[in-house]
Amino acid sequence: MEQLISNLERSLSNLENKNSKIYFFVQDTKGNAKAAVYFIYEMALTLKNNGYNPIILHEKPDYFGVSEWLGSEYMDITHMCVEGNNLPISPEDTIIVPEIFGYVMSQLTNLPCAKIVLCQSYDYIFETLQPGQTWAQLGFNKCITTSEFLRQQILKVMRNVSIDVIDFKISNVFKKSEFPPKPIVAIYSREQRDGINAIKAFYSRFPQYRWISFRDMRSMPTEQFANALKECMLSVWIDPTSSFGSFPIESMKLGVPVMGKVPDLRPDWMTENNGIWIDNTINLPDFIADFIQNWLEDNIIVDLYQNGIETSKKYSDEKEFEGKITHLFEGYFQTRMSTFSEELNKLKQPTV
Numbered sequence: 001m002e003q004l005i006s007n008l009e010r011s012l013s014n015l016e017n018k019n020s021k022i023y024f025f026v027q028d029t030k031g032n033a034k035a036a037v038y039f040i041y042e043m044a045l046t047l048k049n050n051g052y053n054p055i056i057l058h059e060k061p062d063y064f065g066v067s068e069w070l071g072s073e074y075m076d077i078t079h080m081c082v083e084g085n086n087l088p089i090s091p092e093d094t095i096i097v098p099e100i101f102g103y104v105m106s107q108l109t110n111l112p113c114a115k116i117v118l119c120q121s122y123d124y125i126f127e128t129l130q131p132g133q134t135w136a137q138l139g140f141n142k143c144i145t146t147s148e149f150l151r152q153q154i155l156k157v158m159r160n161v162s163i164d165v166i167d168f169k170i171s172n173v174f175k176k177s178e179f180p181p182k183p184i185v186a187i188y189s190r191e192q193r194d195g196i197n198a199i200k201a202f203y204s205r206f207p208q209y210r211w212i213s214f215r216d217m218r219s220m221p222t223e224q225f226a227n228a229l230k231e232c233m234l235s236v237w238i239d240p241t242s243s244f245g246s247f248p249i250e251s252m253k254l255g256v257p258v259m260g261k262v263p264d265l266r267p268d269w270m271t272e273n274n275g276i277w278i279d280n281t282i283n284l285p286d287f288i289a290d291f292i293q294n295w296l297e298d299n300i301i302v303d304l305y306q307n308g309i310e311t312s313k314k315y316s317d318e319k320e321f322e323g324k325i326t327h328l329f330e331g332y333f334q335t336r337m338s339t340f341s342e343e344l345n346k347l348k349q350p351t352v
Contacts, residue, residue, distance in 0.1 A: 001347065004347060005344065005347050005348065007091075008340050008343055008344045008347070009344065010092075011090065011091050011092035011340050012092075012337055012340050012341065012344070014090070014092045015092050015333050015336055015337050015340070016337065018051050018052050018053060018333075019053060020053065020090070020092040020093050020094070020333075021053050021054075021055050021088075021089070021090070021093040021094070022044075022047060022052055022053060022054045022055065022093070022094045022095075022096070022329070023054075023055050023057050023080075023087075023089070023093065023094065023095040023096065024040050024043070024044050024054060024055070024056050024057060024096050024118075025057045025058075025082075025095065025096065025097045025098065025101060025104060026040055026041075026056055026057065026058055026098075027098065027100070027101075028058055028059065028060065028063050028064055029064070029066075030064050031064045031065075031068050031069060032069070032218075032219040033069040033070070033219055033220055033221065033222060033225060035120075035168075035246040035247075036098065036120045036121070037066065038066075038070060038171070038222070038246075039120060039146070039168060039169070040056075040096075040098070040118065041056070041066060041070060041074045041077070042169055042171075042321075043166070043325055044056060044074075044077050045073070045074055045077060046321065046322050046325045046326070047325060047326070047329060048076075048077055049322075050322070050325075050326050052329065053078075054077055054078070055077070055078045055079070055080050056077055056078065056079045056080070057079075057080055057081075057082055057087075057095075058079065058080075058081055058082065059081070059082050059083055060081065060083055061081050061083060061084070063079065063081065065079075068221060069219075069220070069221040069222055070221075070222055071222070089111055089113050090113065091112040091113055091340075092113070092336060092340070093113040093114070094113060094114040094115075094116060094332065095108060095111070095113055095114070095115055095116070096116045096117075096118050096144070097115070097116070097117060097118065097140070098117075098118050098119075098120070098124075099117055099118065099119040099120070099121065099124050099125050099127075100121070100124040100127050100128065101128065102126075102127065102128035102129035102130075102133070102138075103128045105117070105135065105138040105139075105140055106138055108138070108139070109138045109139045110139075111139075114142070114332065114336060115138075115139050115140045115141070115142070116140065116142045116143065116144060116332075117135050117140045117142070117143040117144070117161070118143075118144050118145075119143055119144070119145045119150065119154055120145065120146050120150075120168075120243065120244065121241075121242070121243050121244075122150060122153050122154070122243045122265055123241040123242075123243065125154070125157065125158070134158055134159070134160075134161075135158050135161055136158070136159065136160040136161055140161070141160065141161055141162065142161065142162050142163075142164070142332075143158070143161050143162070143163040143164070144163075144164050144165075144166055144328070145163055145164075145165055145166075146165070146166060146167060146168045146243075146244050147165060147167070147168075147243070147244055147267065147268050147269075148165055148268055149243075149265070149266075149267060149268035150243050150244065150265070151163045151165050153243075153265060164328055166321070166324050166325060166328065167314060167315055167320075167321070167324070168244055168246055168249070168315055169315060169316075169318070169321040170246065170249055170250055170253055170312065170315045170316050171222055171226070172316075172318060173222055173223050173226045174226045174229075174230075174250050174253045174254055174316075175226070175230070175254070176230065176253075176254050176255045177230040177231065177254065177255070179231075181230075181231060181232055181233040181256070182213075182231050182232065182233065183211065183212050183213065183233060183292075184212075184213045184214070184215050184231055184232045184233060185212060185213070185214050185215065185232060185233065185234045185235075185236055185288065185292075186214075186215050186217050186228070186229050186232040186234070186235045186236065186251070186256065187199065187214050187215065187216060187217065187235075187236040187238070188216075188217040188218065188235070188236070188237055188238070188239070188247045189218075189237075189238035189239065190238070190239040190240075190241065190242065191238075192216075192218065194238045194281065195216060195218075195236075195238060198236065198238065198281065198284050198285065199214045201284075201285045202214075202284075202285040202288055202289070205285050205286075205289070206285065206289045209289065209292055212292060215228060215232060217229060217235075217247065225250075226250070226254070229250065229251060229254055229256060230254040230255075230256065232256050233256070233257075233292075233295055234256065234257055234258075234259060234288070234291055234292075234295070235247065235248065235251035235256050235257065235258045235259065235260075236258075236259050236260060236284070236288065237251075237258060237259070237260030237261070238260060238261055238281060238284075239260075239261075239263060240261055240263050240264055241263065241264060241265075242263045242265075242267070243263070243265050243267070244267050244269075245260075245263070245267055248260060248269075248270075248275060249269065249311065249312050249315050250312075251308070252274065252275075252308030252309060252311050252312040253309065253312035253315075253316060255305055255308070255309060256308075257275070257276070257291070257300065257304050257305060257308065258274075258275040258276070258308060259275065259276040259277075259278070259284075259287055259288065259291065260275065260276075260277060260278070261277075261278055261279070261280070261281050261284070262277050262278070262279055269311055269314070269315075271307070271311070273303060273304070273307045274304075274307040274308050274310075274311045275304075275308065276291065276304075
C-alpha cells in the first residue's frame with residue numbers, strides 16, 4: 001500500500017513539474033523530407049521549448065535523423081532507440097504513435113501510460129491493423145489529427161476515441177520571392193511515376209512548350225525545397241489519397257498558383273477559388289498548357305494568387321500553433337493528474 005501511494009505521488013509530481021516523458025514514435029525516412037515527420041518534430045520541439053520533456057522514439061539504432069533536411073536544432077530533442085532497449089515508461093508518461101504503425105500499437109496495449117494516435121492520413125489507418133481491430137481495442141482512446149474534415153472521417157471508423165485537431169503548421173522558411181517567377185513548373189506526386197507520366201504526356205501533346213522546365217519537388221531539404229519552389233510559376237499536385245496536402249499550402253504561402261487533382265478525401269482548405277482543381281489527371285497537360293498561355297499573356301486572375309495566400313495564413317501562425325499544442329497537452333496532463341489524485345485519495349482514506 002505504501003509503495004503504491006509513493007508511486008502515485010511520484011507520478012503526480014512528475015506531471016505537475018512537466019518531468020513526465022512524452023514519447024513520439026517516428027518513421028525513419030532515411031534522410032528524405034516527409035511532411036508527416038516534420039509535423040511530429042514540430043510538435044516535439046514546441047513542447048521542448050515550453051518546458052515539457054519530449055522524446056523521439058525510432059525503431060533501429062542506425063536512425064538517419066532529420067538534420068540534413070529539417071535542421072540540426074530538431075536533433076537536439078532527446079532521441080531513443082526501441083530496438084534492444086527496455087524503455088523506462090512510467091504510468092504518468094505519454095506515447096504518441098502515427099496511424100500507420102498499428103503493429104506498434106499492438107505491442108504497447110498493456111502499457112499503463114497514456115496512449116495517443118497521431119493520424120495525418122486516412123489512407124494509412126488500416127495499413128497494419130488486423131481486420132476488425134480498432135485503436136480503442138489496443139488501448140488508444142485519444143487521437144490527434146490535422147483537420148476537422150479528417151476528424152469527421154476518423155469518427156466514422158474509430159468509435160470510442162476522442163479526437164483533437166491541431167492544424168498543420170507550414171515552416172517559416174517559406175517566404176515569397178522578391179523576384180518574378182521563372183518558366184518552371186513545380187510538380188509533386190505521391191507516386192513518382194504519376195509525376196513523370198504527366199510531364200511526358202505534356203511534352204508529347206504540347207511540343208511548342210518544350211522550353212518550359214518541370215522541377216520534381218520530392219525529397220529536398222526544407223530550405224532548398226522552399227527556395228526551389230518560390231522560383232516557379234506554377235505548382236502541380238498529384239496525390240489522390242492525401243487527407244491534407246502540405247505542398248499546395250506551401251506553394252500558396254510563396255504566392256505560387258496551385259493546380260492539382262482533387263483527392264478522394266477533399267481537404268477542408270480546398271475551395272473553388274484558391275487553386276485550379278481538376279477531377280481527372282488525364283486532362284492535366286491541357287490545364288497546364290492553358291495556364292502557361294495565360295501566364296505568357298499576363299492574363300492570370302489576380303485573385304488566384306491572393307486567395308492562395310489567404311488560405312495559407314491559417315497554417316502559418318507560429319504563436320497560434322504553439323498555443324494549441326501547449327493547451328492540448330496541459331489538458332492531457334490535467335486529466336491524468338485528476339485520475340491519479342482520485343486514486344491517491346481513495347488509498348489515503350482511513351479504513352473502518
